[in-house]
Amino acid sequence: MDNATYQREVINQAGLDMLNLSMSQLDKAKEAFINHDSDLAEEVMNIENRVNALDLKIEKDCEKFIALYNPVAIDLRFIMAVRKINYDLERIADHAYGISKYVTDSKNKIPSKLLEAVEFEKMYSTIVLMFENISEAYQNKNVKTARKVFKKDKILDEINLQSFQVIESEIKKDNNIIAEALLVFSVIKKLERVGDHLKNVAEEIIFYIDAEVLKHNKKK
Template structure:
């Protein structure tokens, strides 16, 4: 194994570690929501510094590889894709942190009726599936598996697009100011979760780009 291959192997290892870390951040933020565990939410906020630190390390390694080794073909595509992927991974971490900030603003657990009406549990299940697919497809360079996130992201978009109507209906049937505030928080959390789906989709596109040399960004039909 030459020096370039070693550097690329370490780059991928660092990216895999970061992918698992942001997956864990999202899992903890979701668990904190359902258990109303403020300590767990605070742990997510604290770990955000680790996510940021890994991002800077990966950025530096990519710059080092480009400057010293002048990679070509799939090696170049992987480095270019890595620069984009690490940015999206960091944003997933940011949104996990954002979810926990809204949870910490709430003094009581969210109304189960509200959570069901806004389909937040369904949304979280989809996100966790997408993160599992992302980890496996990236570790194995499985582009067929990576493509499966696109239909899941469409399901997230559908829940997000209907959230305003669900929010309005819930507010109309409630005079409790705290519940109304929770509904507003939850709408913001839905928006953040939908953005996580977008970032996972972006990363999956980059996996397909560096493995298959196919650019899917901005294409309506990704199948």
């Protein structure tokens, strides 16, 4: 294995590490949120330093690869894709941090009936499936699996669109949950943005594998 191939593998593994780390952060943030577990929330916030360190490492390794090996064709697409994927995964970890910060700053546990009303579990389980699709697509260069993410993102968009009216209805039933309801609304928005970032990652995987830039495709 030559040096360029070795460094490419190092970058590839770092990208996978960031994928797993961002998923772990979001999973812990979700558990902390529904259980009002401030200790777990603090753990997520502390691990943010590890996320930031890995983010910087990937960025520097990509810059070094470009400078040393002057990549062309698929290698260049790979490096470009990894840099963009890394950005989106780091942003997902930021949302996990934000959700955890809500937990440490709030006093009351979110009522389960409120979470059920906004379909919180459905939203999060959809994100988990999107992460699984992304992981499979990234590791096995599977474009077909990457494309499954787009349909799932529409589920998140729909839940997000309905969330305002649902929460408004729940507040009318019990105006003592206004603070908790607004918090849930904010978290729903963050999860919807997580879906957008995962969709971006799927697009970059497809771009890397097929040189297909979805954002500029014209409708036929």
